[in-house]
Amino acid sequence: MDSIDELYFVEKNCFGDPWTKEMLESEISNKLSVLETETKNGILCGYALGRVVADEAELFKIAVLPDFRRQGVAEKLLTKIHGQMRQKGAFVCFLEVRSRNMPAVLLYEKAGYQRVRVIPGYYGDDDAVVLRREL
Ligand SMILES: CC(C)(COP(=O)(O)OP(=O)(O)OC[C@H]1O[C@@H](n2cnc3c(N)ncnc32)[C@H](O)[C@@H]1OP(=O)(O)O)[C@@H](O)C(=O)NCCC(=O)NCCS
Numbered sequence: 001m002d003s004i005d006e007l008y009f010v011e012k013n014c015f016g017d018p019w020t021k022e023m024l025e026s027e028i029s030n031k032l033s034v035l036e037t038e039t040k041n042g043i044l045c046g047y048a049l050g051r052v053v054a055d056e057a058e059l060f061k062i063a064v065l066p067d068f069r070r071q072g073v074a075e076k077l078l079t080k081i082h083g084q085m086r087q088k089g090a091f092v093c094f095l096e097v098r099s100r101n102m103p104a105v106l107l108y109e110k111a112g113y114q115r116v117r118v119i120p121g122y123y124g125d126d127d128a129v130v131l132r133r134e135l
Contacts, residue, residue: 007037010046034049034051038076046073047061047077050093050095052088055091057135062078096131099129113131
């Protein structure tokens with residue numbers, strides 16, 4: 001298990017509204033939780049976190065430290081977490097993304113996610129796009 005401090009370091013450096021260490025710890029200790037991490041040169045540089053409930057999965061977060069971006073780390077994390085979701089019995093994965101988060105929107109589209117609907121004002125300052133991908 002990677003240390004919660006390393007995960008929190010990535011979280012803090014990737015999101016304007018990061019989860020607290022306690023939130024991360026609590027989510028990861030849930031038995032429905034799925035987590036994948038990527039380490040380069042001994043540094044935990046990215047992670048993906050979600051849940052599997054019955055035959056459906058949800059991806060909550062994916063994050064890669066700025067110095068490690070555009071090197072395929074997120075694509076690798078998605079491949080690994082999709083595999084783990086499948087193993088735990090999920091056939092489909094859903095997620096919500098800010099409509100203006102272009103790196104993330106393009107990442108998910110490249111990984112085969114398709115648009116389900118838009119939820120106007122979901123984030124207050126931005127709409128949410130709900131995406132889905134068969135596993
Ligand atoms: C989104 C994020 C996880 C992408 O991580 P990454 O490791 O740089 O992504 P990858 O290198 O695997 O990129 C895969 C594809 O995603 C798309 N992409 C990723 N970053 C992009 C960018 N800055 N601009 C345009 N397309 C981008 C491209 O299609 C890319 O494929 P390509 O390099 O062949 O063009 C990273 O930018 C990040 O941590 N952002 C902050 C946290 C966040 O917003 N997470 C998503 C919401 S939870």
